[in-house]
Amino acid sequence: MIYLLSGKIALIRDEFIVVDVNGVGYGVAVPTSLRTAVKVDEAIRLFTWCHYREDAQDIYGFQTEDDRQMFTLLTSVSGVGPKLGLKLMSEYPTPTLIKLLLSSDLARLTAVSGVGKKVGERLILELKDKMAKVMAASPLDLADLATTSGPALDAAMVDDLRMALSALGYHGEEIKRALKKATPDLAQVTELDKGIKVLLKHI
Numbered sequence: 001m002i003y004l005l006s007g008k009i010a011l012i013r014d015e016f017i018v019v020d021v022n023g024v025g026y027g028v029a030v031p032t033s034l035r036t037a038v039k040v041d042e043a044i045r046l047f048t049w050c051h052y053r054e055d056a057q058d059i060y061g062f063q064t065e066d067d068r069q070m071f072t073l074l075t076s077v078s079g080v081g082p083k084l085g086l087k088l089m090s091e092y093p094t095p096t097l098i099k100l101l102l103s104s105d106l107a108r109l110t111a112v113s114g115v116g117k118k119v120g121e122r123l124i125l126e127l128k129d130k131m132a133k134v135m136a137a138s139p140l141d142l143a144d145l146a147t148t149s150g151p152a153l154d155a156a157m158v159d160d161l162r163m164a165l166s167a168l169g170y171h172g173e174e175i176k177r178a179l180k181k182a183t184p185d186l187a188q189v190t191e192l193d194k195g196i197k198v199l200l201k202h203i
Contacts (some may be wrong), residue, residue, distance in 0.1 A: 002026075002059060006045040009038055019044060019061075028061040029082075033088035037163060045166075049075075051082045060086060063166050070094045079119040088112055093159030101131045157186075163196050170203065178202040181193050 005028065007021035016029045017038065028046060034123040038044060046061030060082055062068045069091065074085040074097075082134040088097065090111045100108050101124055158179065165175045179186075181202040189195045 002048050004045065005059075005061065007043070009042050009044055012038065012040060017044075017061075019046065023199055026059060028059045029086055030061045030066075031086060033093070033160075034061075034063060034163065043169075049082075058082060062089075064094075065161055065170060067094050068121055070097060072126055073130060074123070077119070077122050079122060084112075084114045084119075087114055095159060098131045101127050104128065109160050157189070157192070157195060160192050161186075161199055164192065164196050165199060165203075172202055175199075 005019050005021055005026055007019045007026075009017055010020040011018035013027075013034065016027050017035055018025045018027050028048065030046070038199050046063065047065050049060045049062075049068055049071055051058040051060065060071060064070060071085050071089055074080050074088055075082055079087075088109075092100065092108075099105075104124045106117070106120045106124065109115055109123060110117055115123075161179070162175050165178075166172075170178075178199050182199050185198045185202075186195055189198060
């Protein structure tokens with residue numbers, strides 16, 4: 001099993017990126033938000049999930065273990081294969097997916113192409129309780145920062161900030177601590193570049 005890939009981006013294609021790891025190129029399917037944010041020759045580290053088939057080995061990659069865990073949970077539901085799981089991850093960042101599942105928001109889940117009513121209902125039925133456990137196990141995680149009491153942070157903005165700082169070389173725990181400290185200042189920020197500047201002051 002390939003759990004982690006660390007290297008440079010060699011190619012960017014419509015449905016995947018190629019990560020050069022010591023001269024070996026790995027084709028990795030990633031969420032759309034990540035694929036459109038990265039550039040060729042950038043350093044990248046991905047937590048990966050492999051799907052083995054008789055005629056192929058597909059690799060799916062995510063910037064954080066939280067995202068990989070969410071993908072694993074999504075694909076554990078009957079009717080949700082890796083491609084549909086990636087569609088969900090591309091449409092909604094992990095904190096938003098957690099909120100949709102906890103609030104049983106069937107309408108927004110089924111708004112994703114390929115997620116019908118039955119699949120959406122199974123996602124809620126099978127994952128709602130697991131989402132509560134995920135949040136309880138990660139008290140400083142982004143899902144909590146997006147819904148905590150006090151100034152509210154937009155979940156998509158928080159996810160974009162985490163991705164941006166990861167690209168700058170900062171790691172998960174550093175980013176979590178900075179987000180917690182910066183929450184009051186970030187509550188009024190609506191532009192990503194300003195949010196990055198605010199966050200960097202707290203690292």
